[in-house]
Amino acid sequence: MLVFSKARLVFLSVPKTGTSAFEAALGPQAAMIISDPPELKHAPVFRYNRFFRPMLEKFVSEKMDVLAVMREPINWLGSWYRYRQRDAVQGQENATHGVTFDEFVLAYMKGNRPAFAEVGSQAKFLETQKNGTGVTHLFRYEDQPGLIAFLEERLQTNITLPNINVSPAAPLTLSSNVEMRFRRKFAGEFQLYDSIEACGRYKPLPNAR
Template identity: 60%
Template sequence: MLVFWKERLVFLAVPKTGTSAYEATWQTRASIAVLDPPELKHAPIYRYNRFFRPMFERTGGEDMETLAVVRDPLDWLGSWYRYRRRPFLDGKRTSTADVSFEQFVLAYMKGDKPPFANVGSQAKFLEPRPNGVRINHLFRYEHQPALRAFVEDRLSVTLDLPRTNVSPKLDLEISQEVVQRFRRKCAAEYEIWESGT
């Protein structure tokens, strides 16, 4: 999470949406850069609302706006799948080394997900709060020029983004039947993605 106090903007880091590259570029420009632990770095809107927003409001930041990036749901899961295939995780319950991508997606759709498929939800991460706190500026990962233009204008900067924390390339095969099941079962994921700019 990055806080740009003068510009009244908080960038919430949705996991697996390219936020590491933005953090690497913007962290020295930010007033506050929350890089660890992961629970705070990747604070969802409910955690922002509960802990950070009240602190900001008490110090004059009542008008802070939020920014986030959301990724095509299957592409997002593909990134998690590749990330969890790293040799570092071999033999651990969170490793996807011994499952296909289709098995991973099927496991993700279960109510009681196995550890390797328990990767959260973009829709839940960005879910508006009952008090009205929500993401003000939501950009699709696939529309980087729009995000870049917004940030460059808002922060009065020119961005030179490095590629960081990139998951290894893999062909991710999945049947159309499973794709359709996923789209039905995880409709909220598509709703939030389609609401982005």
């Protein structure tokens, strides 16, 4: 999470959406960088609302805008799948070595997910809270030019992103049957992603699942 007090902007770090590169590029300009532990670095809207928002509202005179990035849902799972094929995690319970992408997505759809498929939910991460706290600018991960242009204008800076945290290459073949089941069961994820328009405009979906 990055906090830019002068620009009145909080950049939430949705996992697997490239925010580590923005943290590296924009860290020197941020008033606050939350990079550890992961539970705080990747604080979702509900945790931001509970712990960070009250503090910021107390010391920053104006309301903060909240920025986040969302990845196309299947592509997002694919990034997790590849990330957990790193040599560093081989043999651990959350590794995906020896698991096909079909098997990974099927495991993700279970009520009681195995450790290797427990990766959370983008829609849940971005869920607007009962007091109205939510993301005000939501960009598609695939719209890097739009996101960079927004940040350059808002922060009055030029941005050059480093190439970090790149997942290992792995085939991401998803059968049509599994994809259909995933799209049906997690329709809220696709609905939220599809609602994102140019320039980070979108229709907030309270209680998205």
